[in-house]
């Protein structure tokens with residue numbers, strides 16, 4: 001059914017992008033997948049967000065909300081419904097530089113946030129990519145380059161402003177609607193359209209970023225050596241280990257360690273030394289940079305299908321190491337990335353947020369690459385290789401999944417958390433208007 005823009009009268013100043021418009025193709029598709037919505041609405045104010053929601057609901061059209069559009073399961077677009085994109089609500093305001101209080105519009109992306117906050121000597125540990133949205137990353141967690149020192153992006157939150165399914169303007173914080181604030185931090189896409197986020201940013205000057213590559217001739221040996229080094233390291237150091245395949249002829253597979261030390265190079269040096277001595281590195285690069293310059297651009301590879309799976313592991317035990325090495329030895333083009341999580345995330349009291357699986361030493365995702373014409377059955381058969389590893393994990397990280405099924409949702413939240421979220425969903429969105437997400441079923 002086509003979208004009827006006349007529902008808005010004259011009050012909507014944002015873009016209304018319809019099929020056939022020049023802007024339609026790029027507005028319809030996202031990083032995570034293609035879409036064919038009846039309209040993409042880009043409101044400019046919270047009141048216009050409410051008007052967009054009311055227009056979609058009055059026409060009986062599915063509603064999908066979009067922040068940065070980088071969800072890996074492609075849930076921020078749809079077919080035949082209305083996409084409400086927050087991209088025009090992207091202001092980054094420093095409310096009080098001394099305390100770090102900042103307000104960020106829900107359409108902002110992390111690269112822009114890092115630049116503005118950096119001008120005030122502040123930063124929020126978010127993710128590794130400039131174009132990823134503040135909204136989606138924060139609502140699901142946010143594992144960034146200072147996660148060990150400062151915790152998840154959502155651990156920096158002090159409040160959110162949102163428009164509910166019924167069109168009310170609501171604030172959620174520790175003092176106002178605290179149960180909603182609990183749910184926002186781990187399942188927030190389910191309860192309304194967030195228009196702005198209040199965070200406390202941290203004082204951060206220059207950081208030191210290191211890239212250290214090793215040949216991949218002994219995968220379990222490298223995994224164990226990296227594990228032992230990072231276990232002994234300071235929380236000022238956050239690192240990942242990526243097992244890279246040979247993407248192009250002549251390229252060698254590599255074990256690439258990326259490390260961010262939250263401080264200048266001179267102070268970082270003794271903490272980086274153990275990571276340079278895990279064997280004989282093929283390449284080492286260390287630079288002192290602004291935090292904003294650590295974030296990178298990312299583009300999906302042309303002509304390839306990528307499937308992403310992930311799991312949290314309580315511990316990178318020898319059993320887990322051996323299972324990773326076993327999967328790594330199978331034929332196929334895969335990237336394994338292990339992110340070291342120990343530190344501030346684990347210190348947040350259990351049950352404080354809907355994001356639950358905090359007692360994890362490691363989050364690991366595996367991205368599998370297939371030529372674009374690979375049959376879905378072949379992709380599914382290959383993905384079975386992931387199951388032995390997943391069985392050793394304790395659930396999934398919402399923000400690196402390829403699908404958004406009920407099974408995925410059950411892997412993100414422990415049963416009691418899911419029941420509590422279902423009651424909150426019943427209170428704020430009993431008709432499940434917000435269902436393009438890791439969907440919580442409403443229940444009394």
Ligand SMILES: Cc1cc2nc3c(=O)[nH]c(=O)nc-3n(C[C@H](O)[C@H](O)[C@H](O)COP(=O)(O)OP(=O)(O)OC[C@H]3O[C@@H](n4cnc5c(N)ncnc54)[C@H](O)[C@@H]3O)c2cc1C
Nearest residue numbers: 067068069070071076127128133135136137143194298437
């Ligand atoms: C290249 C790349 C790099 C990444 N790197 C990292 C990383 O380093 N660390 C990490 O933790 N994650 C990372 N991610 C994962 C990322 O956190 C998720 O993909 C996240 O969902 C992206 O947020 P977004 O706003 O861009 O997404 P969107 O696709 O816009 O939205 C994601 C979900 O949030 C909902 N949503 C969006 N805005 C709102 C709103 N205002 N109100 C209510 N619901 C809303 C959407 O409906 C959807 O369900 C990366 C992803 C990619 C593609």
